[in-house]
Structure formats: structure tokens, C-alpha cells
Amino acid sequence: MKKVHIIGLGLLGGSFALALKKSRPDWKLTGFDKNPLHLETALRMGLIGEKRERPDSDTSLVVLATPVDSLYALLDQTLGQVGPDTLVMDFGSTKDQLCRQMAAHPKRSQYLAVHPIAGTENSGPQAAEEKLFDGKVLILCEMEKTDVQLKGLAYEVFEALNMKLRFMDPVDHDLHLAFVSHLSHVSSFVLGKTVLDKTRDEKNIFDMAGSGFASTVRLAKSSPDMWAPIFFENKKNVLEALDSYLEHLSHFRNLLAQGDAEGLHQEMTEANKIRDILDLRD
């Protein structure tokens, strides 16, 4: 039996709880969410066995699954509450600033920075899915800085969840994520806003959503409470990605405006290469 404490019982924290309950039924799960409704829902759904404001000092693992702007303070506070044999990890979508803030922390070796590449556009404990992490990529940063015994526990947990481990420098992580994930969220939020601002009659959106819009705009349903902090935490990289996207869009616009059929066709043919990469996943 091991004790695991989860702070933040939303989509990620809740899904982690469900997966761990399934694979390690004898482990004891406690947790906390500063939103009292989410906390009660998580308890009622059985995501955790007990609510607790702070982890027991003999807890084996504490997981922080809260918005990225809350993580450093929570990490510092949690490390002050637990004993020397507890591993604390966060599930944040940005890693560079947090790793830098933690660099000189006296309990740095009890911390592990990870990022599960898993999620949906939904949020809150009711969005939790037992299979959310199953077969998904987990990015680990600066693993060499974590105590070797505690790393053993981390490996056990990720193996139980059937995750594919990838090791990455936190600076690289944040840059790649800005282009691949954060930019997708920006483009989707803004696509939703553009169409809503133009189309007064919502029935037209509803009727035409099957024409590719529904999937392209899906991420516009995502939680602003989660995403605004990610954009600001990773501001430099997100701005670089967004500026590059704006340039590419203006180029596409000009090809269209100038009637350059060959150029436009070429742009799209090059974009088609994304199929070769993504279809490996199916």
C-alpha cells in the first residue's frame, strides 16, 4: 500500500486518480481542490477516498495538477509539508520557468517535472477518463536532478499507466509545445471568436459545422482558467509561434489575392506532409 495525494482534481488530476485506482487498487488516494464543488464531485465520483488540505507526511507521491501559474508556490509549500521520502511532481504544460525556479530549491531532488501529452477540451472532475493517459506520451524534464529512489517510484507509476516516456530539456519542451500545442489552441480560440462575431444566426453555424469547422474549433471549448496562464507562462515562445503563423497566413492570403493558383496549390501540398507524420499514430 502506498499513499498518493492529488492537488487539483480536474481533467488531468481526476483521470490520473481513476487510472491509478484501476491499476493499484490497494493504494490510498487523497486529494484537494480549491473549488469546493469540484472537491465534492471528486469525492462523490470516488476519484479520491478522502479529501485533505495537505498530504500526510508519509505520502509516497504528491501530484500537482493545477493551472501553471499556481505551481511554484504550491510546489514550495508541498515540499515543506512532506517528509524526505515523498516525490512531488507537477503535470503543467510549461516546464522552463518552473524548473528554473526550482533549480536552487533545497528539496529539488524530491521534485520531478513531467507533462502528460493527454487531454480533451473538457475540464473539471466530471471530465476525467480512466483511459486518458493510456498509451500516451509523457515528457520528463531534468530527470537527472531527481533522487534515484524516488525516480523508481515514478517509473512504477508511469508503467502502471502504460505511458510512453520521452526525456526533454525544459527549454526545448516549451518551444516545441508553443508551436505544436499552444498555437493550436490560439488558432482554435480565435477561429471560434471570428466565426461567432460574424455569424449572427447560430443555426448557420450549427448546420455547417460538419464541414470541418467542428473539429478545427474543438479546442476553443477549452478552459480559459487553464489556458491564459499557459500562454503567459510561455509568452516568448507563444508569440514566436503566433508571429510565424501570422506570417504564413499573410503569405497564403497574398497568394489567393494575387490569383497565384500554382503557389497556393504548392502551400497546401506541403501542408499535406503532416499526414505522413500523423497517420503513424493511428
Next chain:
Amino acid sequence: MKKVHIIGLGLLGGSFALALKKSRPDWKLTGFDKNPLHLETALRMGLIGEKRERPDSDTSLVVLATPVDSLYALLDQTLGQVGPDTLVMDFGSTKDQLCRQMAAHPKRSQYLAVHPIAGTENSGPQAAEEKLFDGKVLILCEMEKTDVQLKGLAYEVFEALNMKLRFMDPVDHDLHLAFVSHLSHVSSFVLGKTVLDKTRDEKNIFDMAGSGFASTVRLAKSSPDMWAPIFFENKKNVLEALDSYLEHLSHFRNLLAQGDAEGLHQEMTEANKIRDILDLRD
């Protein structure tokens, strides 16, 4: 028994054939595709019973499911080949220019302009799905200009395919589609190109695609042969939609650059309203 002839045996033409075979097994399906490989594949898959360069003069229905820039010439040619009791319809994604070109055509009453709001990012006969049209919206334009008897046949076919009919002015159709569908395709093509240009190591794209990228970029796999003509045919509206998108993106960029957390949160909260509209579909 009725004879139906399908020109263009790709995703839409092929799916139409499969659905019609299922619901009207006694009807006789012939077809043509100018790509000999597609034509042979369609025959081998049984999408059509026979290949034929032109419809029999007693064919009840001819469907044109080819790129939009080919439609007027094909429509004019086909109407010259068939007798007075044949209905000819096109499945094109733009409607305004074609309806204007057809306005004074001597056989205008034998033509019906429709647009099935159905598709995937895949193309060619092998992408055809029997259920692609099932329960989907079909937009009909200027139906009052079609002969009343031939309209009866159209209704029979769309009912057999279980489609939801919506009547729309062709000018409105093209404007709404530019914002809801064509803009989604532009944003997705350009997102794919932006990420490919930045990320030399394709493994990073592959590993991180689960973070929202895979669905947002899905449409970038679409066929340039189909989409370049749509963008040019609907150029004025697509440019309006794209310019509006660029403005919204620049606004979002400035909020982020200026550190306006409240403003950025507000933009995302407004975009969230897309959920209220789209979740009605699920």
C-alpha cells in the same frame, strides 16, 4: 428501376454511390472519373456497376462530384447529352458563381444546386463511406428554379439518404461557408505548414500531436486539387473571412504581448460560447 450516373468517383461521389446502392438496390449506377486509376478502383469496389463516359439519355439523375472549377463546363455538356426528364445536380462547395452562370441556361429547370455538408480529410474512391451522408445537412439553392417533377426525384433521393434539407440563397451560402468551412481549412493548412517549417525533428510533432494539434490540423490533409478551386471560386468571401481572422489573431497577439490577462481571458471566454452551439450536435 432508375438509372443514376455519377461523374467524379471520389469521396463524395463514391459515398453517394454506396448510400444509394444500399437504399435503392434495384437502381442502376453508372459513372465516370477522368482519373483512370480512380475509375478502375470505383469499379472494383462496386461503387458503380458500369463505367460510361456519358450518361444514357434516359438516365433519371446525373450527379457531378468534381472540383468546383470543372462544374460549369461539365454541367453544360451533360445537359446537352441527356433527355428532358433527367435531373442534373452538382455537389460543389460553392454555389453563387455556378447559379449565376446557369441563370439563363435553356435547360436551367433540369438543374439543381446542392451542397452536402459532409466530408472527411480523405479523398479518392477508397475514402468513400456508406454512412457519410447519413443524418447530415444538405443545402439546396434556388430550388424554385428546378422543374417540379424533377424536384420530386431529388426529394426521394435525399430522403433515402436520410439527409436534413436546408434552403439557402447562393450568395448567403458562399458567405457563410467561407467563414465556417473554408476558413477552417485555411487555418488548418497554414497551421500545418507553420509547424512543419519550424520543427525539423518530426518525432517531436509525432510525440506532441496528442496535445490538441492532431485534430486542429486534420484538415491540412485535405486535397489541394479540391480546395484550391474552392478558395479561388469563393475568393472574395474567403479573403473577407481570412482578413477578419488575421485581425482577431493580431488582437489576441497584442493582448498577450501587453500582458492583458483579463482581456485575453475575456476573448477565450467568448470563444467558449461555440460549445453551446456545437454540443447540440452531439
